[in-house]
Amino acid sequence: MPDASTTHRAGSAPAAVAGAADDREFTVAERSQGRLVLRRFLRHRAAMVSLVVLVGLILLAYVGGALWRYDVGEITPDNSAAPSLQHPFGTDAVGKDQLAQVLGGTRISLQVSVMVAVLATLVGTLWGSVAGYFGGWIDTLMMRIADLVLTLPLIAVAAMLAHHFGGTWYLIGLVIAGLYWAYVSRVARGVVLSLREKEFIEAARALGASNSRIILRHLVPNALGSIFVNLTILVALAILLETALSYLGFGVQTPDTSLGLLVSEAQTALTTRPWLFYFPGLFIITIALTINFIGDGLRDAFDPQQTKVRQ
Amino acid sequence: MLIYAVRRIVVSIPILLVSSFVVFWLGTLSGNPLTPLILRNPPPPPHVLAAEADRLHLNEPLVPRYLSWLGGVLRGDFGPSVIATQDIGAELGARFWVTMRLIIVAMVIALVLAVLVGVYTAVRQYSKADYTATFLGFLFLAMPSFWLAILLKQGGIDFNTIVGDQVIYTIGASSVPAPPGFLARVVDIAGHLVLPTIALALISYAAWSRFTRASMLETLNSDYVRLARAKGLSRRTVMFRHALRTALIPLTTVTALDVATILGGAVITERVFQWRGLGDFLIESIRQFDTYAVTSWLLVSAAIVIAFNLVADLLYGVLDPRIRYA
Numbered sequence: 001m002p003d004a005s006t007t008h009r010a011g012s013a014p015a016a017v018a019g020a021a022d023d024r025e026f027t028v029a030e031r032s033q034g035r036l037v038l039r040r041f042l043r044h045r046a047a048m049v050s051l052v053v054l055v056g057l058i059l060l061a062y063v064g065g066a067l068w069r070y071d072v073g074e075i076t077p078d079n080s081a082a083p084s085l086q087h088p089f090g091t092d093a094v095g096k097d098q099l100a101q102v103l104g105g106t107r108i109s110l111q112v113s114v115m116v117a118v119l120a121t122l123v124g125t126l127w128g129s130v131a132g133y134f135g136g137w138i139d140t141l142m143m144r145i146a147d148l149v150l151t152l153p154l155i156a157v158a159a160m161l162a163h164h165f166g167g168t169w170y171l172i173g174l175v176i177a178g179l180y181w182a183y184v185s186r187v188a189r190g191v192v193l194s195l196r197e198k199e200f201i202e203a204a205r206a207l208g209a210s211n212s213r214i215i216l217r218h219l220v221p222n223a224l225g226s227i228f229v230n231l232t233i234l235v236a237l238a239i240l241l242e243t244a245l246s247y248l249g250f251g252v253q254t255p256d257t258s259l260g261l262l263v264s265e266a267q268t269a270l271t272t273r274p275w276l277f278y279f280p281g282l283f284i285i286t287i288a289l290t291i292n293f294i295g296d297g298l299r300d301a302f303d304p305q306q307t308k309v310r311q
Numbered sequence: 312m313l314i315y316a317v318r319r320i321v322v323s324i325p326i327l328l329v330s331s332f333v334v335f336w337l338g339t340l341s342g343n344p345l346t347p348l349i350l351r352n353p354p355p356p357p358h359v360l361a362a363e364a365d366r367l368h369l370n371e372p373l374v375p376r377y378l379s380w381l382g383g384v385l386r387g388d389f390g391p392s393v394i395a396t397q398d399i400g401a402e403l404g405a406r407f408w409v410t411m412r413l414i415i416v417a418m419v420i421a422l423v424l425a426v427l428v429g430v431y432t433a434v435r436q437y438s439k440a441d442y443t444a445t446f447l448g449f450l451f452l453a454m455p456s457f458w459l460a461i462l463l464k465q466g467g468i469d470f471n472t473i474v475g476d477q478v479i480y481t482i483g484a485s486s487v488p489a490p491p492g493f494l495a496r497v498v499d500i501a502g503h504l505v506l507p508t509i510a511l512a513l514i515s516y517a518a519w520s521r522f523t524r525a526s527m528l529e530t531l532n533s534d535y536v537r538l539a540r541a542k543g544l545s546r547r548t549v550m551f552r553h554a555l556r557t558a559l560i561p562l563t564t565v566t567a568l569d570v571a572t573i574l575g576g577a578v579i580t581e582r583v584f585q586w587r588g589l590g591d592f593l594i595e596s597i598r599q600f601d602t603y604a605v606t607s608w609l610l611v612s613a614a615i616v617i618a619f620n621l622v623a624d625l626l627y628g629v630l631d632p633r634i635r636y637a
Contacts, residue, residue: 148330150568151616152337152609155575156593160341160605163597240455244579247457248594263458267583270465281458288453 033221040301047297050290057286061110065103070096072104073255083275090275092265102279105259108252110287112173113238117231119177124184125227131185132192143189149182158241159250167253172245176238184230191226195219225302232295236288243284259284312628319624323617330613331384335377338606344369344393346600367391367602380603384610390603399604402592403611409484410588411615414570414577416504417511422566424516429523430555433531444520451517456576460510460583467506481506484586507584511576515569522565526558533557560630567623570616 041047070076079095081087089098131142161175195201195218204214243260245251252258259280266276344367348355368376368391380390389399432441451459467479480486480503490499530536531554539549578590585591589608596604 144326144329148326148333151326151330151571151613152334153571153575153578153612153616155578156609156612157337159578159594160337160597164340164342236453240453243455244457247455248579248582250597260455260457263455263461267461270461277461281455284455284458285450285453288455289449292449292453 037225037301041297044297044300046293047300050293050297053286054290054294057106057283057290058110061103061106065100065107068097068100068103070100072100072257074100080273082273089279090273092273092276093269098262098276098279101257101262102259102283105257105262105280106283106287108169108256108258109239109242109260109284112169112176112242112252112258113235115170115173116177116180116238116242117234119173120180120184120234121227121231123177124181125188127181128185128188128190129192132189132196139189143186146182146185149179150186152179154179155241155244155248158245159248162245162250167251167256169252169256169258172242172251173238176241176245180234180238184234187226187230188223191223195222225299229295229299229302232291232298236291236295239284239288239291315628316625319621323621327614327617330617331381331610332377334609334613335380335606336373338602338609339373341597341602341605342600344600344602347393366395367393380606384607389607392604393599393601397604399607402604403589403607406587406589406592407611409586410574410577410581410590412500413484413504413507413511413580413586413588414573417508417577418515418566418570418573420508421512421515421519422562424512425519425523426555426559426562428516428520430527430550430558432520433524433527434550436528444524448517448521451513452521454514456510456514457579457583459513460507460580463506463510464583479506482585484588507580507586510583511573511580514576515573518569519562519566523558523562526561527554530554530558556630560627563623563626563630567616567620570619571612574612574615 065072073096076087076091076095076097078087078091080093081091081095083090087097087099089102091097092101127142127146131139131146157179158175161178162172165171165175201214201218204218209217239259242251242258243263246258246260247264249264252261254261262280263277263284266273266280270277343349345360345363348360348363364370368379371379383390387400389403392399428444432438432444435441464481467481470479471477471481484503485496485500486503489496536549536554539553540546544553574589577588578593580586581588581590582594589611593605593608595601596608
């Protein structure tokens, strides 16, 4: 029980034990759920390292990209240059600086995925909780619709719609979000259904807690965990889907650029200019990997009892 | 068991019908099939456009158009393609098994690996092997499938260059022309399968091994496993007869649910390795605004997903007898 040990250690700092008044001997200072969650998250080493790396990457993409001497799409006199001090990630065949390209691609890919995560979470959570809350035929109907979306290969439908709606980043985001909400709705419904039946909700009710108190103090904080964890998974999934779409030629189009588009453009140059292929790929992997670890840390932090590993 | 199976099959028919309508509606949203014609320079005369719109039933309202398309599909006619000479049904049929062998082989490899690694890491929780497998799992989850596939393909090409002979096939689903003799043909197809299946399997393996591990850990900590151990059953018997069987039940559901994702992954893998399978057909059809082709493709894929879910449901009944009688 990691929870108990944490509580104990925190409550019995040496000084406190030595000088504690008798009536405080067996009690610990009350701490809010939020602080507990934060503590547990901070102790998750992989998640913390990932958070630092991810924040660094975001700063690099936005601040570094603005300060860097070349802009996205700017053509420099050097072409096909290997990585050097002048061009840390090398240049492509027409002389575009690859660092500027990768940072620009990172910005677009991040924007798309954050947009997808937020939109899909909002719609999916609403959809799933309404279905779970009302139950009956409303639940059946709503969840069958969600299931229908899930039986279609996401990338096929996304490619089809994106081809029609064009290659601007927010339209791509809209298309992807329009498909991912179904996943979120299943998670949200599951959370609502299981929480409704939990003993602690019953206990709170038996103790005379009002409905609004049960919702605000017990239901929402407990559901937040799953929603946040799901949000991080969505960011990672959306990055991968966006890059895959761009790779197939149905995603972000030039003059915008994305990490997937960069890899797609570089695949024929793998033997001659490998840096064009490896750097955007490494950025995609780093972003998805760090976000997955952060999601893992969040899940552990919100629900220490659950040893189940995220699929 | 038979009644259970029949009931499951009957239930899946209306689902397929509804999804065929959604798919048809999505297909009409995917763009105007006349676009390539309109963009042609010089533009074709209006009566050509009108005739083409007529041939593609573009002037009919959605529902009657859907019904006549569905009627055609039941008779094996998947609707007119923008390429007048192309028979969508024949094209889908020719490509169906090319993609299915990729998907099925990849799924089998991924499942076997996932169960082996998942069980091992659950039994040896927090061991070095567990941490290594966890990290690799996360890495594969974070890796774009096309990036991994391109890397594998390049590796194959490099290997062939070093050896100085075509040892690993990196392009196509089989050699053209096919080698003579049945056995030679099988070997040839298997050779072409190696790299694409690895690329496709690794991504699913990552998710499934994490899932097996979690599900196995949960069962190992359950009361009935403790009871079985307390009764003095051997570790091996408890593990395989009691724990694994229960742990595999949720995995079958997850596997079936992931079929849609794997089909999507196959689209990408086929693209990288230049297979003329379903994925390649989909992308070409989307590019040409070939509405009926895209629609029929989605219908076939929905049928594949539903079929896999059906198999999973039946397996569920085998693994957990309670479900059969519920």
